[in-house]
Every structure is written in structure tokens, then in C-alpha cells.
Amino acid sequence: xxNVLMIEDDPEFAExxxxxxxxxxxxxxxxEDPYLGLSAGVKKFDLAILDLTLPGMxxxxxxxxxxxxxxxPVIISSAxxxxxxxxxxxxxxxxxxxxxxxxxxxxxxxxTSLLRRYSKTKESGDTLPKxxxxxxxxxxxxxxxxxxxxxxxxxxxxxxxxxQGITQSREQIINASAxxxxxxxxxxxxxxxxxxxxxxxxxxxxxxxxGVGYKLV
Amino acid sequence: xxNVLMIEDDPEFAExxxxxxxxxxxxxxxxEDPYLGLSAGVKKFDLAILDLTLPGMxxxxxxxxxxxxxxxPVIISSAxxxxxxxxxxxxxxxxxxxxxxxxxxxxxxxxTSLLRRYSKTKESGDTLPKxxxxxxxxxxxxxxxxxxxxxxxxxxxxxxxxxQGITQSREQIINASAxxxxxxxxxxxxxxxxxxxxxxxxxxxxxxxxGVGYKLV
DNA sequence: TATAGATGATCAATGTCCTGATGATAGAAG
DNA sequence: CTTCTATCATCAGGACATTGATCATCTATA
Numbered sequence: 001x002x003n004v005l006m007i008e009d010d011p012e013f014a015e016x017x018x019x020x021x022x023x024x025x026x027x028x029x030x031x032e033d034p035y036l037g038l039s040a041g042v043k044k045f046d047l048a049i050l051d052l053t054l055p056g057m058x059x060x061x062x063x064x065x066x067x068x069x070x071x072x073p074v075i076i077s078s079a080x081x082x083x084x085x086x087x088x089x090x091x092x093x094x095x096x097x098x099x100x101x102x103x104x105x106x107x108x109x110x111x112t113s114l115l116r117r118y119s120k121t122k123e124s125g126d127t128l129p130k131x132x133x134x135x136x137x138x139x140x141x142x143x144x145x146x147x148x149x150x151x152x153x154x155x156x157x158x159x160x161x162x163x164q165g166i167t168q169s170r171e172q173i174i175n176a177s178a179x180x181x182x183x184x185x186x187x188x189x190x191x192x193x194x195x196x197x198x199x200x201x202x203x204x205x206x207x208x209x210x211g212v213g214y215k216l217v
Numbered sequence: 218x219x220n221v222l223m224i225e226d227d228p229e230f231a232e233x234x235x236x237x238x239x240x241x242x243x244x245x246x247x248x249e250d251p252y253l254g255l256s257a258g259v260k261k262f263d264l265a266i267l268d269l270t271l272p273g274m275x276x277x278x279x280x281x282x283x284x285x286x287x288x289x290p291v292i293i294s295s296a297x298x299x300x301x302x303x304x305x306x307x308x309x310x311x312x313x314x315x316x317x318x319x320x321x322x323x324x325x326x327x328x329t330s331l332l333r334r335y336s337k338t339k340e341s342g343d344t345l346p347k348x349x350x351x352x353x354x355x356x357x358x359x360x361x362x363x364x365x366x367x368x369x370x371x372x373x374x375x376x377x378x379x380x381q382g383i384t385q386s387r388e389q390i391i392n393a394s395a396x397x398x399x400x401x402x403x404x405x406x407x408x409x410x411x412x413x414x415x416x417x418x419x420x421x422x423x424x425x426x427x428g429v430g431y432k433l434v
Numbered sequence: 435t436a437t438a439g440a441t442g443a444t445c446a447a448t449g450t451c452c453t454g455a456t457g458a459t460a461g462a463a464g
Numbered sequence: 465c466t467t468c469t470a471t472c473a474t475c476a477g478g479a480c481a482t483t484g485a486t487c488a489t490c491t492a493t494a
Contacts, residue, residue, distance in 0.1 A: 150450060179451080188452050194474060208472060210460070367480060397481075405482050411444060425442060427490065436494090443488070451480085458473070464466085 002115065005045040006030040007037040008077075020104035026111065038065060045072060047111060050094075052078035063094050073114045077102065133161045133216075142200055152179045153196050156189070160206065160216035169213040219332065222262040223247040225294075237321040243328065264328060265291045290331045294319065350378045350433075359417055368396045370413050373406070377423065377433035386430040 004021070006028050008014045014030035021028055029045070031037030050063055066074055076094040096110050134141040140149060140157055149157065155177040159168060168176075170186045180188060193214060197203040207215045221238070223245050225231045231247035238245055246262070265283055283291055294315045315327060351358040357366060357374055366374065372394040376385060385393075387403045397405060410431060414420040424432045 152451065181452080187454090190473065191452075191475095193472095197473090203473095210471065369481065404484090407442065408444080408482075410442095414443090427441065437492100438494105439490105439492085441488105441490075443486100445486085446484095448483080449481095451478105453478080454476095456473100456475085458471105460471080461469090463468075 002026045002047070002111075003045045004028045004111070005037060005048045006050075007034050008032070008049070008051040010051075017104050017107065021108060021111075024108060024112075026108075043070060047072055047115060048074045049107075050074060050076050052076060075107075075110060075114065077107075131161070131164060133164070135161055147199055149196070149199065152177060152188075152192050153199070155179065156192050157196050157216075160214065164216045167209045167212055167215040171213075173213060219243045219264070219328075220262045221245045221328070222265045223267075225249070225266070225268040227268075234321050234324065238325060238328075241325060243325075262289060264289055264332060266324075267291060267293050292324075292327060292331065294324075348378070348381055350381070352378055364416055366413070366416065369394060369405075369409050370416070372396065373409050374413050374433075377431065381433050384426045384429055384432040388430075390430060 002025065004026055006014055006017070008030055009032050011030065011032060014028070018028040018030065028049075034050075048066055050066075063074055063076060066072070073095045075096045075098060077098045077100055095114055098107060098110060132143045135158060138154070140147050140154065140161065147157075156173055159173055159176045170189055174180050174186060174189060180192070193206060193208075197206055200206070205217060207217055209215055219242065221243055223231055223234070225247055226249050228247065228249060231245070231249075235245040235247065245266075267283075283289070292315060315324060349360045352375060355371070357364050357371065357378065364374075373390055376390055376393045387406055391397050391403060391406060397409070410423060410425075414423055417423070422434060424434055426432055
């Protein structure tokens, strides 16, 4: 039994999806009000589906709240045509984005895919209860090994470590860096990332999120 | 009576500071909305205090706006901890930076110091109506000739031109520069000065003030 | 005035960020 | 499935700030 928290102001649509997913032993609990949903106890759920066009609190804020406080995957769905939403959602830490209208089948695929990914990282997370990154003073340790980083590299990696698992937009990263200039159309960031990757030894720890930024896993 | 424009979204904090500064005959007018504050007529004020964590418009943008359009000193304050705002604030043209939380006493000290500096440059500007230096956009002209300066050179010379005839301490100069790092025991400043002198052709225009800093004559 | 210590000036060398070019890859469209 | 385009990765080159060394100049003290 998988428990899904849904925040969606169209009850009809929520009901439709709920019925469809029931056949896969997925229970959907919908709240039309985001505040109600958030106070319902997020920890009970395995996954959250958020509607961006929410009344009162913006869906993006709800997403931020959930990502920051809890450790469950988040899928954002939206009827807005604005493509920027995808970028924003992923930047805020959402794990997937599905534009409305969507086929319930598609949503099911995303849910299973996401949960598989998460359980994997959870497992490895259990064996490595503490992150293998550690920031102490002005040096960063990776698997116990001190890294020799330039100022810009330190600032970038530092931000990624602090928000491990969450995608940081290019803009966020550059803004967080005092040494990197703002004007450049962010191409130097690519180089810095490249340098960090080679110094880590494992290039896959820093993943590029297309059109958004980077994420440390 | 000194008129201070404040843009700060925490009215309680604004009120606190306002009451404290009242004893020194400083009147603080606070706007919670930066757009409102900017449209209130900046010219009426002697100084501006900006909060970086502003809603809507970013504090940095507001700072840019004020510096570009008006001629009053700007103090930036910020509660952000994750980025090195100081560098950016000063780069945008702010005259001072104060991280939150700060003692109102400290803010008063900065205000008086800033206003003293400003009135001085105003006076000397009157006695020296025309200077053979001119700053237009991102280039500096010396006797009609455009100078080819690196960023650090531009920042340093720019400060000296703006306060022509007044000695600027090494610390002031380095603080006014976004590209120069603060840690170094200021030896790179010597090199920058040397470069500027050779580019000016006339080494005597920038005078060293022993134990203090430099002065443009 | 003469000497010694401190501060500033300049040069050469190093490390770092930035830029442009080229190749690789993923997502979209046909 | 294939092609096309946008984004990302990497490399090599150049510009620049910083450092250390060496020389010049100022100030203090006798």
C-alpha cells in the first residue's frame, strides 16, 4: 500500500486519479486547501502530488515547504502553459513535473519510477547514514579526504552540499558565489563544475539538471 | 534634521530603529514596499537604508536604482547568511554594509560617518568645479583620453576620483572594490596603484599618504 | 646629520577565473 | 526510429589579481 498526498483544488480530477490508482494499491488522499494538507502530517505519506494553481498559498511555496521539512518525493502538476514553471518547480526541489492535462497512466508511471529511485537512495542512505561530504571551516572533506579547492569551487560545492539532493539553479549558484561574476552568461559555471567533478573523482555525484542547474547526489 | 529613507519589511524593527535615532534628530521614514519607497521621491532624503531580503523587488535592484538615479549615500543591511552580500552590495554602489542583527548604535555611527564623508566631497566638488577626470559609464577619461583599465583598477581609481583630494584609507579602498579580496594584507593594492599610475602617465597624481592610504590630486 | 627600521614601489612569477571553440548528449519534432 | 536543435562537457588560451623579492623612500632616534 502506497500512500499519496495530493493537493489539488479540482475534486473531480482528484477523484478520477484516485480511482485509477486504486487498482495498483495506491491510496490517494486529497486536500483542496494546501494549508490543510500540510498540517495533515506529511510524514504519513510516501509521495506528494501538488497542483501549481493553488488558491492562497502558491503551489511553489507548498513544494518548498515539503522539500525543506520532509524527505518524500514531490511531483508537481500544472495547467499553466508557462514553461518557466517546470524550471521553477525543479529548482525548488520537486522531483518531477507533469503538465496538465495528463493521462493517469502517465502519472502512475512517474510515481513508480520516483519511488523506485527514492528507495534506492534510501537504501544507500541507510548504509551511509551520514553524508560523505563534510564542511569544516574552509575545507570540504569527501569520504574523509580533504579536497583542494579554489575559492569559486569551494563556494559552489559548499552550496550543493548544504542542499544535497536538491537541484540548485544556475542563478542560485552564481548568486551564492562571491568570486564569480554575474555578467558572464554562466559559462564559467560549467568549467567550475567540471573541475569539481574531476577533483571528486566520481563525476556522477554532481548531476546536471537540464535547463535548470545542478544537483549533488 | 536628517531625513533617512528606509526600506524594510519588518515594521517592528523599523520602528525600533526610528525611535532610537530620533534622539539624534534623525527622522526615519520607512516603506515596507520598495516600489512605494522609490516612488516617494528619493530626492527629499539625505540617506537610504535598504533591506536586502525584500519582497517583490530584490534589495539589490533597489540599491542599483537609487545609486544610478540619485546622489545620496546608501547603506545595505541584510539577514542572509548563505551568500556574501557585502561584496555585491558594495559592487552595486552601496556605501556601507551592515549585517543583521545590528545594534542601533552601530547604525548611528555609520550614518554620521557616511554623511560626514559625503558633505566633504560635496564641498571639495565646489572648489574644484571641473576635474580632468570624468567617469562615464564603465570608462574613465583622463584629460579627454579614455583609459583602458582592468576591473580592479577601475574600482580603485573610480573611488579616488569620486573623493578627489581626500585621502582614502587602504581599508576604504579595498572595501570599495568588489574584485579585490580582503584577506591579503593589502599588498596587491600597491600593485594596482602602480599600474594606474603608469597608465595615467603622470605618477604624481596619485599620492601615497604614509600609514593611511592614497589621495588623488 | 647619520643611521636604522618601516613603509611604499616595482618587477617577475604563480594560480585562478573567464572566454571561445569543439565535441558529446539529451529532448523534441518529423 | 531518425534528424535536428539546444544544452552541457571539456579543452586550450588569455587576462588578471595576488604573492614574494628587491629596491627606493620616508620617519624616527640618537
